[in-house]
Amino acid sequence: MSSSASKKKLVACPTCKQLTEFSTENTFRPFCSKRCELIDLGAWASEQYAIPTGSKPHELPDELSQQ
Numbered sequence: 436m437s438s439s440a441s442k443k444k445l446v447a448c449p450t451c452k453q454l455t456e457f458s459t460e461n462t463f464r465p466f467c468s469k470r471c472e473l474i475d476l477g478a479w480a481s482e483q484y485a486i487p488t489g490s491k492p493h494e495l496p497d498e499l500s501q502q
Contacts, residue, residue: 450474
């Protein structure tokens, strides 16, 4: 086994920043645990994450701004 094959790739968990192994053996990757995975999912579900659109509601066409 070569030394590069035995090295584990570590990444920071997006939620808690703890270093965790990024491999197929880590079922929660890129998260360190189920807890951090669920915290991130909850943030998406509560719309804490958003993709900026560049348009403000008053700039949308009338049929879109009434939705």
